[in-house]
Amino acid sequence: MPNSHIIEVTNLVKRYKKAEVNSVDNVSFYVEDQAFFSLLGPNGAGKTTTISILTTLLAITAGRATIAGFDVEKHPDKVRQQIGVIFQNPSLDLNLTAEENIRFHVSLYNQFRYMPVFGLMSAEYKKKILTLAEVVGLEHDLDKPVKTLSGGMKRKLEIIRSLMHQPKVLFLDEPTTGLDPISRKNLWRYLQDIRKKEKITIFLTTHYLEEAEHSDYVCIIDGGKIVAKGTPTEIKESLIKRYILVDSKDQIALKKELKALRLSFSGTGPFAISIKSATGQEIVQKLTTSLTLLDIHNPTLEDAYVEIITKNNAQP
Amino acid sequence: MHNLNAIFTIAFRDIIKLLRDRSRILASLIFPIIFIGVLGTSLQQNLGNNLTYNFLTFVFIGVLAQTLFQSTASGIISLVEDRQTDFAQEMFIAPISRYSILIGKILGETLVALVQIIGVILFAFVINIPLDLVSLLRMAPFFLVAAFFGGAFGVMVMAGLSEQRAANQIFPFLLFPQFFLAGVFNPIQHLPLPIFIASRISPMTYAVDLLRSIYYFGKPEYADVVLFNPLIDLTVVIGFGLLFVCIGTFLFVRNERNR
Numbered sequence: 001m002p003n004s005h006i007i008e009v010t011n012l013v014k015r016y017k018k019a020e021v022n023s024v025d026n027v028s029f030y031v032e033d034q035a036f037f038s039l040l041g042p043n044g045a046g047k048t049t050t051i052s053i054l055t056t057l058l059a060i061t062a063g064r065a066t067i068a069g070f071d072v073e074k075h076p077d078k079v080r081q082q083i084g085v086i087f088q089n090p091s092l093d094l095n096l097t098a099e100e101n102i103r104f105h106v107s108l109y110n111q112f113r114y115m116p117v118f119g120l121m122s123a124e125y126k127k128k129i130l131t132l133a134e135v136v137g138l139e140h141d142l143d144k145p146v147k148t149l150s151g152g153m154k155r156k157l158e159i160i161r162s163l164m165h166q167p168k169v170l171f172l173d174e175p176t177t178g179l180d181p182i183s184r185k186n187l188w189r190y191l192q193d194i195r196k197k198e199k200i201t202i203f204l205t206t207h208y209l210e211e212a213e214h215s216d217y218v219c220i221i222d223g224g225k226i227v228a229k230g231t232p233t234e235i236k237e238s239l240i241k242r243y244i245l246v247d248s249k250d251q252i253a254l255k256k257e258l259k260a261l262r263l264s265f266s267g268t269g270p271f272a273i274s275i276k277s278a279t280g281q282e283i284v285q286k287l288t289t290s291l292t293l294l295d296i297h298n299p300t301l302e303d304a305y306v307e308i309i310t311k312n313n314a315q316p
Numbered sequence: 317m318h319n320l321n322a323i324f325t326i327a328f329r330d331i332i333k334l335l336r337d338r339s340r341i342l343a344s345l346i347f348p349i350i351f352i353g354v355l356g357t358s359l360q361q362n363l364g365n366n367l368t369y370n371f372l373t374f375v376f377i378g379v380l381a382q383t384l385f386q387s388t389a390s391g392i393i394s395l396v397e398d399r400q401t402d403f404a405q406e407m408f409i410a411p412i413s414r415y416s417i418l419i420g421k422i423l424g425e426t427l428v429a430l431v432q433i434i435g436v437i438l439f440a441f442v443i444n445i446p447l448d449l450v451s452l453l454r455m456a457p458f459f460l461v462a463a464f465f466g467g468a469f470g471v472m473v474m475a476g477l478s479e480q481r482a483a484n485q486i487f488p489f490l491l492f493p494q495f496f497l498a499g500v501f502n503p504i505q506h507l508p509l510p511i512f513i514a515s516r517i518s519p520m521t522y523a524v525d526l527l528r529s530i531y532y533f534g535k536p537e538y539a540d541v542v543l544f545n546p547l548i549d550l551t552v553v554i555g556f557g558l559l560f561v562c563i564g565t566f567l568f569v570r571n572e573r574n575r
Contacts, residue, residue, distance in 0.1 A: 016575055055409055059573040080411035091405040095333045107325035108410040114325040116332075 006169055006201045007031035007054065012063035014049050014224075022061070023049045025224035031217070033168075036195065036202045038212035041221040042309055047205040048088065050221070051173050054203070055085050068168050081109070084162030085171045090154050092146045092161075099142040102129055102161050109165040118143075132160045135197070136190045152183030156190065163194065169201045176208060184208070209302035218301070220308055227312045228304075236304045243272040244280050247293035254289045261286055272297070319416040326407065326420025327427060330391065334428045341435070344387065348436040351379045353443060355501055369537035372445045377455075377531050378500035381524040383436055384429045384459055385466030386491060391425030392418070392470030396483045414569045418561065422467030429463040451531045458530050461553055462523040468557040469519050471564035475571065494520040505543070519560075522552045 007030060014024040024046040031037040041047050052058035054065055056076035064071065070078040092101050099118055103125075107114035112125045133139040136156040141149065149157065155175060162170060172191075176184040188211065195202055204212065212218055213232055220228040220235070228235055247270035248254040258265050258273065263283065265273045270293055273283055280296050334340060356375035364371045395404055395418075407417050440447060473490055477483040496502060497511070498520035507515055515521055525542060526549035532538045533546065544552075 057405075057408060057573070058575060077411045077413075080409055083409070085405075085409050087405050089405075091403055093329065093333075093403040093406075095336050096329070100332070104325055104329060105406065105410075108322050108407065108412060110321050110412075114321055114328065116328060 004033045005030040006033040006035075006068055007037075007203065008064075008066045009050075009054075010064045012050070012053065012065055013061045014046075014053060014058065015061045022224050024053070026063070027221065027224070027226055028063075029219050029226065029229060031169075031201060031203060034195075034199050034201050035216040036204070036214065038204045038206065038215040038218045039221060040206065040209065040212055040218060040305060045221045046224040047221060048173060051085075051171055051203070051205060055083060055171055056080055081165070082168045083171060084165070084167035084169070086155070086158050086162055086173065086175045088173045088177065090158060092154055092158060094145070094147045097143050097145050098138065098149065098157050099129065101146060101157065102142075102164060105161045106164050111165050128164065129160070132163055135194060136160060150183075152179055152187065155179065155183075155187055159187075159190065159194070163198060163200075166198070167200065169203055172202065172204045172206075174206055175204070176206065176211065184211075209300065209305050213301050220305060222309055222312045228308045232301045235308075236299050236301060242275045242299060243297050244275060244283060245270050245272055245293060245295040245297055246287070246291050247271065248289050248291050250289060254287075254291075257287060257289050319412055322410065322412040322416050323420035323423060326417065327424035330421070330424030330428050331431070334431060341432070344383075344432040345435045345439065348379050348383055349439055351382075351501065352376055352436070352440065352445070356445075357443070359501070368540050370446050373447060374503075374528075374541060375501050376440050376445050376447070377528050378498075378524050380433055380436060380455075380459070381462050381527040382495060382498070382500045382520065383433055384426075384463040385469070385520050385523045387429035387432055388422065388425040388463045388466035389470035389473070389491065390487075391428060392421055392467050393474055393483055393487050395421055396474050396477070408572070415561075415565050418471055418565050418568070422464060422471070422561070425467055425470075426460060426463035429466070430459060433459065448531075448535075451533075451535075454533075455527055455530045458526055458550075461550065461557075462527060465519065465523050465553045465557045468560035468564070471568065472560040473564075475564040475567035494518045497521060498524045500524060503541075505540075519556065522549050522556075525549050526553055 009030065010028050012024055012027045013022050015022045027046070027050070039047050039050060049058065053060055054067060054072060056072050056079050060073055064073075066072065067079045068082045070082065072079050093104070096104065103112075103114070103118065103121060106112045106125060112122050115121050118126075129142070130139060133142055136159060138153060138156050138160065141153060146154065146157070176187060179187065191202070192214075194200065204215065206212055215232060218228075218230065218232055218235055219226050228238075230238070246254065251269040254269070254271065258271060263273050264276075265271045275283065284294065352372070352375055356372045356379075359375070360371040408414075410417075437452070473487060474483060477486055493514075497504070497515040497518040499515070500520075504515050504521075521543075525544055526546060529538075529542045529544065529546040529549055532541050
């Protein structure tokens with residue numbers, strides 16, 4: 001590979017047939033090998049379109065995209081070999097058992113020779129499926145029909161399946177939609193586990209911003225354009241004002257004191273003191289008025305996201 | 317070898333699905349039973365005396381061909397249905413040629429159709445349709461060809477109707493008229509010109525006639541029942557079958573990616 005960018009997207013444009021605007025409009029970004037990358041944005045921003053293009057399911061209108069050095073337009077088969085995909089809608093066959101779904105997958109990828117019964121499959125296959133199933137705790141459910149599995153188990157099964165052919169990049173398109181908080185948390189624990197073990201790159205789209213909080217790099221896309229990119233910390237810092245929230249029984253005295261200290265603040269009580277030059281501790285040390293409320297506001301990625309999207313839509 | 321493994325895998329999945337779906341097996345018997353049992357027997361009883369051949373046997377062979385053709389064609393159309401919600405996505409991101417996916421699917425649905433006609437044949441024996449067993453066995457290899465042709469027709473239709481709703485709504489209109497145009501239950505030796513043209517364009521005509529030409533070959537009724545020489549039928553079915561698969565796959569893949 002020429003560089004350590006496992007995914008490279010250059011001036012990517014996608015306009016659907018009969019559409020008047022571009023769904024993806026001149027987007028460029030890259031993802032480093034073994035990174036955890038998140039693509040965020042509201043519904044209809046172009047996330048699924050981007051994933052569809054990167055996973056070779058959709059043709060490009062203009063621009064270029066490569067995965068592991070292979071052009072998605074020119075060498076789709078090579079790209080497909082490098083990727084695992086967890087779609088927004090589960091793509092399991094409900095009529096088959098969990099193991100049969102996986103057997104089908106490895107045979108399609110020509111990793112193992114297809115046999116109509118599990119017993120006849122190669123020993124290597126049996127070992128591999130068990131190892132992966134143990135990681136996500138699905139080893140006792142492999143012979144169950146997929147119909148009978150819970151939503152969380154189905155997702156875990158899809159994860160095992162997508163990893164069987166040892167892809168370099170795992171695409172996750174809103175993987176936890178519809179899961180309860182505990183299943184979501186579990187799923188992420190497994191994903192992080194697997195990510196370390198398999199040395200895999202993760203490409204995530206999600207609406208749950210706290211899931212993207214741990215990514216190495218984030219792109220926020222809106223109306224087909226990238227409106228922000230950077231590490232979660234960079235994105236938060238570039239936009240969100242960090243502040244200390246204080247209040248007192250004697251609001252007049254507190255206000256007076258804040259003015260005297262020349263702190264920039266807003267609100268009529270509680271007061272939000274913005275933290276720019278001084279640290280929170282320095283500010284608090286200066287205050288002598290007795291406080292009834294003291295809170296340091298630490299912005300989340302979600303706060304930043306909401307601000308970016310709102311600002312972007314407010315522009316004419 | 318790579319694609320062979322994939323084709324075999326895709327085909328086998330369809331068989332497993334069928335065997336686990338008892339209601340589908342039952343449902344697949346209902347139409348043939350109505351056609352042969354009700355339509356066939358009533359026509360034989362009331363009009364049969366004017367014919368030089370046994371009408372029930374005529375209908376039975378027709379329904380065999382129609383079941384093979386239709387079952388495979390519908391199976392392929394279901395690929396459009398599956399595409400967004402189901403397993404089809406999994407096939408489309410696999411590193412295999414799109415032709416392999418469709419050929420695997422046609423093969424699978426062909427095997428499914430073969431399983432389904434076992435029931436139809438058993439039913440024919442139950443209600444005592446006069447059948448010549450040797451000729452029936454002679455037809456067996458051509459069952460595959462008829463089913464393949466239905467699959468190819470399905471691919472062609474699917475390519476034209478890439479939207480799921482359109483496929484579900486329009487497909488029956490492309491299929492059902494062919495029952496009559498192909499002469500599954502009705503003799504089509506003599507037809508008014510417009511219907512004659514439609515009949516000879518209808519792909520199912522050649523699948524039905526192929527099986528009849530094999531079954532009746534060398535029998536006295538041959539000239540009254542069969543339209544074309546078996547070789548002509550076979551050439552049309554295989555030639556157009558391959559053409560449909562090639563054009564259909566090409567269009568389907570293009571439409572899929574160039575949305």
